[in-house]
Amino acid sequence: MRLRLPEERPTEPPTGYKIAHPVLSQDGTRAGFTGVSLGGALPYGVLADAACVYGLRHRAPHRRCDCGFHCVHDRTAAEALLCTAEHRAAVLLEVAVLGRFIRFERGFRYARQRVRTATVGPCACGTVAAALADAGWGRPGWRALAPSCAGCVRGRTSVSLAAFARLAGEGLRVVAGREGARKVADLGTSPDDLGVPELVAEAALLQARLDWFQTQLARLREPGAGGGGQG
Template sequence: MRLRLPEERPAEPPTGYKIAHPVLSHDGRRAGFTGVSLGGALPYGVLADASCVYGLRHGAPHRRCDCGFHCVHDRTTAEALLCTAEHREAVLLEVVVLGRYIRFERGFRYARQRVRTATVGPCACGAAAAALADAGRGRPGWRVLAPSCAGCVRARSSVSLAAFARLAGEGLRVLAGAEGAPRAAGTGPPAEHLGVPELVAEAALLQARLDWFQTQLARLGEPGGRGGRQG
């Protein structure tokens, strides 16, 4: 006798939580995410379909495989994963579970998802993040990004939270997490429709870069600096 899993037909798609690393394409035109475990080598967009990471031709999720997107039911469970050293630079995603799914005690394995919000943690220095900067690693065609405050960005390649949301598209909301509740830092409208919080974040990022360049120019103009006279 073949056992079959019970079927569910919810009135609304379930919601789940997961962590991922934000990524930016090498040409700076696309933004997305990559997983932290199984399937981590395959970047995905805000709206994406799962496929079998083992190259098998069955649809994901398959009952006898562990392919498909994964998420947990509880936000607190997902946030706890951010405590480990290898996940400190990851972001917290709130996702809508679409298509076929398999329900487990702690979460779902499913075929299709829409990332609704991405909550970015603090910079490594402890300040609230104003941008996502090059983390110094990646995979072919994609750079992994890490949260950074305006003071720590300096000359690193980076995008503001609002810019990341625009590049990712599909109505993604990016939130900057603080010690308390997160504050909105980006949505999906065009640049000409940005509000005051987004423009303030952009201005802070530009000011930090300007301050860094002015510091470097001052150093080069000092006696004995690399730009000074040679004896």
């Protein structure tokens, strides 16, 4: 007699946590994520279906394969993955587990997901992130992004957290971590006010870009700048 795993039919989609790298399409019109391990070469959107990364024709997740989306039950376990050097620039995702899934001790392997919230960590300099900027690597047609403060954006391709959420669509929320919420409060604004944190981040990002352009213009106006010939 062949034993079968018990079937679950939850009334609401289970919640899981995972980490991923945010990505921006080459033309800047779409946003999504790419995984940090299996399937990392295939960027996905906020609402996405899994496929077998080995090219097999079975439906994901298959019991005899390791295909499908992966997540863990515990938020703390996902946050711990952000401590490793190669994952420092990744973001924490809260996802709804949809469709067929296989439950494990620490998480799920499943067929479909909706990313509800993306929590962005601090900039590499330690300051709370105001934007997601070009990380210097990517996938064909996609630029990987990393958290950046307003002062470190400079001339890199970047989008604010609110702009990334708009491009990704499907009701995605993109927020700075707890440290970011405290610093927004220090500015005299309440993080609970609708739209205020996003507007503050947008303003800081625009100011940083303006400062960078003014610096470049000042250099061009210096005597001998611009390569003009004499004579």
